[in-house]
Amino acid sequence: MKKRTVLHGTNSLILLLVFLGILIFINMIVFRHKQQYDFTATGFYTLSPQTKIIVETLPREVKLTAFFQTGSPEKSSFQDRMQALIESSDKLSLSFIDPDKNPTITKKFGITTYSTIVLESGKKETQVKDPSEANLVNGILKVIKDEQKVIRFLEGHGEKRISDEENQGLSAVKESLEKDGFQVENLLLLQAGEIPVDTKLLVIPGPEKPIAPEEQKIIEDYLNAGGSVLLLLDPQSKFGMEELLKRWSIDVPDSFVIDPMSKMFGGDYAAPVISQYIVHDITREFVLPTIFPLLRMVKAEKVDGVEATEFLQTGSSSWAETNLIALNEGKSQFDEQADFKGPVSVAVISTREIPAHEPKQNSADDNANIFTDTSKNTRQARLVVIGDSDFVGNKYFNFSGNGDLFLNTTSFLAEEKNLISIRPKERKNTPLSLTQSQGLFILMLGVFTPALVVLMGIRTWWRRRSL
CATH class of the missing domain: 3.40.50 (Rossmann fold)
Incomplete structure (x- = not known):
């Protein structure tokens, strides 16, 4: 009986190690091959074709300085949306400044409101108050164009x-x-x-x-x-x-x-x-x-x-x-x-x-x-x-x-051939609104169902232990 218990434990350990090995292997593949999927209805985190063309053909470096409060939801949302933009070109750089913690720098740029983005390229500089994709592209065009046609x-x-x-x-x-x-x-x-x-x-x-x-x-x-x-x-x-x-x-x-x-x-x-x-x-x-x-x-x-x-x-x-x-x-x-x-x-x-x-x-x-x-x-x-x-x-x-x-x-x-494409639309990040019955259903699906599986697992383990 003891020998059977040891054998069962050894098999469980081997299965656990194999499972952990598979998880580590998958994690390594995901880390080396980054891929982002946008499941939002309006493509909120997907760059428009025009934005991609403009960013990929930048003639010189563009520096973006974003003024957000540390830990604010607005900063987190902006970072998520900017990820694809920054990864599209090595000529784009992004840094964050907390206006409350860095009043000197904030005053230097003349920042008066949170969520303001300063764009700099060469001797040109402009500010974007509402950092939507369309407004950021507009700001980039302003600082990289030497001539306004x-x-x-x-x-x-x-x-x-x-x-x-x-x-x-x-x-x-x-x-x-x-x-x-x-x-x-x-x-x-x-x-x-x-x-x-x-x-x-x-x-x-x-x-x-x-x-x-x-x-x-x-x-x-x-x-x-x-x-x-x-x-x-x-x-x-x-x-x-x-x-x-x-x-x-x-x-x-x-x-x-x-x-x-x-x-x-x-x-x-x-x-x-x-x-x-x-x-x-x-x-x-x-x-x-x-x-x-x-x-x-x-x-x-x-x-x-x-x-x-x-x-x-x-x-x-x-x-x-x-x-x-x-x-x-x-x-x-x-x-x-x-x-x-x-x-x-x-x-x-x-x-x-x-x-x-x-x-x-x-x-x-x-x-x-x-x-x-x-x-x-x-x-x-x-x-x-x-x-x-x-x-x-x-x-x-x-x-x-x-x-x-x-x-x-x-x-x-x-x-202006780099402007010939589908332009970014005004995209709204619409929150998900649920009725009381829908919320209860998700609670049952996300909490009670996993809890039931865990309880069944504990019961099975206890019965085997008693054998």
Whole structure:
């Protein structure tokens, strides 16, 4: 009997040692191959694609100093969220300062509130009061950019305004561009008489009235000298630039795009939803659907010396309706003779390579010479036309991929390729709320069930001991 007890004890010891060995082995593997999983519903601890690109391509070191109270929940949460960011680049460093214990350093940086982050790179410095991912990325861009590029929005022809906070306004566009590090301004071209020398991109957001010939001359001179223009063009718009666009390989037939499949996305047949994209730098890794409340056809033509690419198309069941009278009466039907069968192109990018030695375009304001870069053999003029402006209005800007598509387009035209991606969204760390019955169930599952298993184990051990 004694021999059997010793043998049983030896077997138990061997099993225990094997179990401990397995645990140690698994722990070593986990330690050497760190892997973090984010099971939050909103991806609270997962970096957005844009953040990853920006952090992985930092041109120089960025130092982050975080001012939190020692042991505070806010500090713990911030550390968890920053882990993936810091591990993404060896050019990012993070240190913590307790304002209560280090008043001298706190005063030096001018810190007045907890949870403030100071970002430093070279001689540049900025502060972030609300350390969300989007705000931190904005702060990083501010301290690493040596030049703040200027984007100007044309006005004077009924265009949407960046100061307008109503549904049709573009205040959300302005705010997002500024977060990406751009300076955003209005431009009344007839009054200014020229496109300022520091304009990196000119946006024409939904003109409702014809753009005057003298204005068109300035705009085309700007393009011919290597400038970039983004034209958002609504259906039935009398914008007056048709001939200019044709010289740049772009045709905009007077039409409305109809897509019956939009009903599947909860939309209207006259509000196409695009969910598949033609491969281009602007739509690189882009998977979010975009909705266009009213959309017109924009197609590429052939012009010598100009390369035009269609980069947005509606589905195969769509068509471009040219009978606008029938459309207004709600009697729209596809006419094989007059309409354009889908897929329908609704966005075109047109580029022209301009030799550095090419004579400058002459204009009354001598506006074109400002874009000459003699350090390069060529420079590229870029013109993008999209058949809708409502999709970036405040009402639709934050819908799915609308904002990202617009911002990717402006980043491409402004030659900021590291900004072309899916941007961080405002993520909320929502606490789990349980009802009384749910809490009781978890208590039973997490406490009573393990306790029952332990009691059964003790009972079994006691019975064997008594044998």
